[in-house]
Amino acid sequence: MSVTQPSAIIIGAGFTGCALAYDLAQRGFAVTVVERGELASGTSGRTHGLLHSGARYCVTDAEAAVECIQENIILRRIAKQCIEYNGGYFVALDDADLAYAPVFSQGAQACGIPVEEIGVKRALGTEPALNPNILAAYQVPDAAFDPLRLAMAFAASARRYGAKFNTYHDVVGFLRDGNGNICGISAVNRHSAQPVEFQADITVNATGAWAGKVAEIAGIPVPVRPTPGVMVAYEKRVTERVINRLCEPDDGDILLPQRRMAVIGTTSFEVEDADYIPVHPDQVKEMHKRAALLVPALVNIKMRGAYMSARPLIGGMMSGRSLSRTFKCYDHRTIDGVDGLVTVTGGKATTCRVMAEKTADLVCQKLGWQRVCETAQHPLADYHLYYQSTEVAA
Amino acid sequence: MTEQPWQVHFKIYRQRSGQKPYIQTLTLAVDPDEYILDAIERIWANHDRTLTYRHACHHSTCGACGMRVNGCEKLACITTIRSVTQNGGNLRIDPLRNFPVVSDLVVDMGDFFLRMNKSGFDSVALSEAACLPYEKPKILMDQAEQVTERLVDCIECGLCISACPAANTDKEYVGPAVLASIQFMYAQNPSQELIDQADHHSGLWRCHSAYECTQVCPSGVDPAWRIMDMRKKVLTDRIKSIFRPRSQEKKNA
Amino acid sequence: MPNQPEANNWPRWFDPRSRSLGTFGFILNRVTALGLTLYLLMHLVALGQLAKGADAYDGFIALVKNPLFKLGELLVIAAGVIHGLNGIRIALNSFGIGVRRQRSTFIALMAVSVLVIAFFAYKMFSEG
Numbered sequence A: 001m002s003v004t005q006p007s008a009i010i011i012g013a014g015f016t017g018c019a020l021a022y023d024l025a026q027r028g029f030a031v032t033v034v035e036r037g038e039l040a041s042g043t044s045g046r047t048h049g050l051l052h053s054g055a056r057y058c059v060t061d062a063e064a065a066v067e068c069i070q071e072n073i074i075l076r077r078i079a080k081q082c083i084e085y086n087g088g089y090f091v092a093l094d095d096a097d098l099a100y101a102p103v104f105s106q107g108a109q110a111c112g113i114p115v116e117e118i119g120v121k122r123a124l125g126t127e128p129a130l131n132p133n134i135l136a137a138y139q140v141p142d143a144a145f146d147p148l149r150l151a152m153a154f155a156a157s158a159r160r161y162g163a164k165f166n167t168y169h170d171v172v173g174f175l176r177d178g179n180g181n182i183c184g185i186s187a188v189n190r191h192s193a194q195p196v197e198f199q200a201d202i203t204v205n206a207t208g209a210w211a212g213k214v215a216e217i218a219g220i221p222v223p224v225r226p227t228p229g230v231m232v233a234y235e236k237r238v239t240e241r242v243i244n245r246l247c248e249p250d251d252g253d254i255l256l257p258q259r260r261m262a263v264i265g266t267t268s269f270e271v272e273d274a275d276y277i278p279v280h281p282d283q284v285k286e287m288h289k290r291a292a293l294l295v296p297a298l299v300n301i302k303m304r305g306a307y308m309s310a311r312p313l314i315g316g317m318m319s320g321r322s323l324s325r326t327f328k329c330y331d332h333r334t335i336d337g338v339d340g341l342v343t344v345t346g347g348k349a350t351t352c353r354v355m356a357e358k359t360a361d362l363v364c365q366k367l368g369w370q371r372v373c374e375t376a377q378h379p380l381a382d383y384h385l386y387y388q389s390t391e392v393a394a
Numbered sequence B: 001m002t003e004q005p006w007q008v009h010f011k012i013y014r015q016r017s018g019q020k021p022y023i024q025t026l027t028l029a030v031d032p033d034e035y036i037l038d039a040i041e042r043i044w045a046n047h048d049r050t051l052t053y054r055h056a057c058h059h060s061t062c063g064a065c066g067m068r069v070n071g072c073e074k075l076a077c078i079t080t081i082r083s084v085t086q087n088g089g090n091l092r093i094d095p096l097r098n099f100p101v102v103s104d105l106v107v108d109m110g111d112f113f114l115r116m117n118k119s120g121f122d123s124v125a126l127s128e129a130a131c132l133p134y135e136k137p138k139i140l141m142d143q144a145e146q147v148t149e150r151l152v153d154c155i156e157c158g159l160c161i162s163a164c165p166a167a168n169t170d171k172e173y174v175g176p177a178v179l180a181s182i183q184f185m186y187a188q189n190p191s192q193e194l195i196d197q198a199d200h201h202s203g204l205w206r207c208h209s210a211y212e213c214t215q216v217c218p219s220g221v222d223p224a225w226r227i228m229d230m231r232k233k234v235l236t237d238r239i240k241s242i243f244r245p246r247s248q249e250k251k252n253a
Numbered sequence C: 001m002p003n004q005p006e007a008n009n010w011p012r013w014f015d016p017r018s019r020s021l022g023t024f025g026f027i028l029n030r031v032t033a034l035g036l037t038l039y040l041l042m043h044l045v046a047l048g049q050l051a052k053g054a055d056a057y058d059g060f061i062a063l064v065k066n067p068l069f070k071l072g073e074l075l076v077i078a079a080g081v082i083h084g085l086n087g088i089r090i091a092l093n094s095f096g097i098g099v100r101r102q103r104s105t106f107i108a109l110m111a112v113s114v115l116v117i118a119f120f121a122y123k124m125f126s127e128g
Helices: A015-026 A062-078 A095-110 A120-126 A147-160 A208-217 A281-294 A296-300 A332-336 A349-367 A383-387 B036-047 B110-118 B133-142 B159-163 B176-188 B192-198 B212-216 B223-243 B246-252 C010-014 C021-052 C054-064 C067-094 C099-126
Strands: A007-011 A030-034 A088-092 A116-118 A136-140 A143-145 A164-166 A169-176 A182-189 A194-199 A202-205 A224-234 A242-245 A254-258 A261-265 A303-314 A327-331 A341-346 B006-014 B022-030 B066-069 B072-075 B090-094 B101-103 B124-126 B149-151
Touching: A007 A015, A007 A182, A015 A030, A015 A147, A015 A341, A015 A349, A030 A147, A062 A095, A062 A143, A062 A349, A088 A095, A095 A136, A120 A136, A143 A147, A143 A254, A147 A164, A147 A349, A147 A383, A169 A194, A169 A208, A182 A202, A202 A208, A202 A349, A208 A224, A208 A303, A208 A341, A224 A281, A242 A281, A261 A281, A281 A296, A281 A303, A303 A341, A327 A332, A327 A349, A332 A341, A341 A349, A383 B110, B006 B036, B022 B036, B036 B090, B066 B159, B072 B159, B072 B212, B110 B176, B159 B176, B159 B212, B176 B192, B176 B212, B176 B223, B192 B223, B212 B223, B212 C021, B223 C067, B223 C099, C010 C021, C021 C054, C021 C067, C021 C099, C054 C067, C067 C099
Parallel strands: A007 A030, A007 A202, A030 A164, A088 A242, A202 A341, B006 B090
Antiparallel strands: A088 A136, A116 A136, A169 A182, A182 A194, A224 A261, A224 A303, A242 A254, A254 A261, A327 A341, B006 B022, B066 B072, B066 B090, B124 B149
């Protein structure tokens, strides 16, 4: 379509938005990112911080598990700067967990996740704080990452290719061309309260749990259910590795180290609006109980923080272009007859790069722009450099 | 919630970019154990959508939500309302000092982050290198022998720079966090370039020993200790160089 | 851009609100240093009396026997002791010595200062 440089607006600077900005900018797009708050100030920043090996999903959702392990390996290579990689254990606490072990082990192997049963003695030798009554332990390549810095690293890389980041810009409307197709957005600069317009060949709604609300501005339905979960942080780094309970995905089944802390999560419930989700004390209590099952010493360690993060769960039946069960990318031309707008939502932090890749593929295909994704091949720019061209709004 | 909600009078610094600042007053019923960041988010969501503030992780690993709470630098995400005021009390919230205010509680961290970058700051290090040298024996005893890595303590929140009286009057001052980063990187990989970044009048020697950086650090970096440790290294080198024969100096150069 | 402190905010140096003990040490050192500098100037002026002859000097000495001046002298001693002892703490810290005990060192040295000042006060005022 375009012979000259194509342009794209990305709404949302979470993991997906930042990774997509990098992907499109690297493929030669003139990219403008518009974000309501700070980088990663929605769901992304508040993630658990677990770089999944995929083992958590290897029985219930093999497709997601395969995606996770592939992205796990890629991110460990390109985003080394914000990932602490010590691996993780899956530990069995009771007979039901033990019964799950063979299914788990087979599932992981089928998904290509390197899983190894290690003796209970070795697990306790390397992680002395673990519950001494564990019955079995498996090692997987889990890791922990720093949420804000991962988003910043993608954003810094995008900036290197000329992407422009407009944080603190609230999207208030979509611009339409003569045919009713979307050709840009109108926004408000929240620093100065001034209105501003951006135009582009394509607009991507990468607002995760808010994708429904943003699409609604254009009168387009996107069935996303914000599904929050609670995370609790403790004052002490009790383990060096990620500790998962060897069971089907459940509440409070993952405990991970982060800096001097330990973080446990999570729960799952649905809300209408993800703007403000109060931290429910009863859920915090429940997490505390679950955490103590994995590491008994946590009972006596002070809580440092508790927070809610709203996963973008895709609900309802929609004939969207399903890329996998984990995330979806909608071309609103084919579904709603409105061209110029693409929505990407769902997914997980671990798979943000591939979500961006698939979305960028769709965008390129729509605009007839033939460049391939190279984001998996090169290390990301140093996250500090996100600030290279930050200017104080005058 | 085990007790009645508190009535707290929020006094929030507000400033549109380039305009005159003012204080916005707002009385809110809060759970005393609520974190200040959650209260601010609620104010934004339910009362005033124009309020701007920085935040991301909500559990003290990202360092975005540094602000001054009743005058003292805090990470809003791990500071409970109970710890800074009482029922019926005031809660004054200001942006960090010594950074340019972009709007409301948002400050520009750009220059600071680029200085951190210049010092070569690595966010991940071997667990042994990541802890403070004086706490090494304790940490190593806690864990069985193993080589692991971890995200290091400094979360680049800027609280130390805001609390520092020297940064308050010298805008060229490298600042506690960056000097701490230089010490941290030098300990792992000594280089003359790092010394040069620290050893000048707006570097190590601008510190006036108020120890506020260590006092407000939410992450256990102990910047003041690191500044003094770096001074020790520089001073030791200088004293040694007095006694070093000239010929040897040339050889080393 | 560099850190951007507001212009002329040095008065903040002397504002101890919501600051810790370290700032009190910092403030004390600045106040005593200013006091000692002021005293040095006054001292030079006083010595200047010598040039005007013996009578002028004797008259000046008689003036400073006045209790108000004695109090001033005590303040000079206090400033010297506080600044000196605190200075030793800061110098040692700069060699990496006792940094983690800077708070307790400060409290101990200030306790010593109080004793020394009390001793001088007793000496000066009891002997008339």
